[in-house]
Amino acid sequence: MLTNIRIVLVHTFHPGNIGQAARAMKTMGLSELVLVNPRSFPHEEASRLAAGAKDIVERARVVDSLPEAVKDCVQVVGASARPRSLPLPHFDEPDRMAQALIQNAGLAPVALVFGRERSGLTNSEIRCCSHQVSIPANPDYGILNLAQAVQVLAYELFQARQKRADHEIPFRRPAQEPLPTQEQMKHFHEHLSQVVQKSGFLTQPHAQTERQLQAIFTRAQPSRKELSLLRGLLNALSRDT
């Protein structure tokens, strides 16, 4: 289950933070690290500060963009210091986020995404996520170091996994409908945009309206079956116009 949970670090500036994040992951039983455009990697500081988690640093996958890092994931949670105005589902309580992520990781890959040390995730990166989470903290100084944010959320994942293991009835998991991957959602949104434009509802591309539509379907969290249904409907609608 835990190999389905991926930690994604976006544009990390200090290689030492990559090492410390890897160590934090390993202490909580996580092993899948993906780096989006790190400033300097591989780097000896990353390996040194990983301590006993050098294996995670060495196996880390480096990619060019956040969509590339999470395209096969069914849930993508972006960590941010404060809620954005974007209408994504937001977890105020990391333990609830952890329960949801652990549950989805039982079926397919999921990701927990951390932004740059100083500026976090951009709005366009947040839009690659299906959810946001923030760590409750001192309102006067709530800025956790990157590796420490990874540590706290990884700790919550470890706890959620243990609690789930306690309650799990062997051989009798309820049948669940898998969520779509981020790639499947992206294709859906592209399809939706085409249909909207073809319909004449928008006479020209209008990013704000498209984002609002996207947010509605992201919040709805359709299953794969429901997404097929929606795409079938879009096909039907665009044949009519």
Place this chain on the structure above:
Amino acid sequence: MLTNIRIVLVHTFHPGNIGQAARAMKTMGLSELVLVNPRSFPHEEASRLAAGAKDIVERARVVDSLPEAVKDCVQVVGASARPRSLPLPHFDEPDRMAQALIQNAGLAPVALVFGRERSGLTNSEIRCCSHQVSIPANPDYGILNLAQAVQVLAYELFQARQKRADHEIPFRRPAQEPLPTQEQMKHFHEHLSQVVQKSGFLTQPHAQTERQLQAIFTRAQPSRKELSLLRGLLNALSRDT
């Protein structure tokens, strides 16, 4: 309430860890830092890595020994990677520890104690504690970096404080009996040792037996009133012999 919660770092080797621990504290609303014999302090690495928590580093109190750091505390929780054979009350679940510490901090100072980076707390330092706590972690690699351990436990304290605030009924706190300070407990144990030796129960000083006796009374967590009662009893008993 939070100024009653003290973070004590024992024999910290890397000054950078002091800074990172201070930052972790501040993100979770803690401000009282006591350093027992740090290898190198003050140090620019400590200030640099504290980031926005330099004030905590600057106000940190430096002392010579752990008993000095916690003598006025009514609860002293030692963080350790794995349970020792010492018979102290042990919290496996940091959230329970946090609830207890927050509750006691409503009345008097309490402390959370962290040992050296590599070797943790010695047995004699653990004996200065009233409780132990460990952070649930990967059984194959459960060694959190010092500042990350501080972060996780400070986060649990912040959560426990918020939950308590939610449930607190203003102006109607239940009357509670304060616990003795560590210094009061120490005087009691000295008194007990004298009486035991004077009684002829031990014909010569015997550290192991004395520790077992100490552990019994530490586990019992007597209130200040109960401790007075016990000391009165010891006085009465030693007059008889």
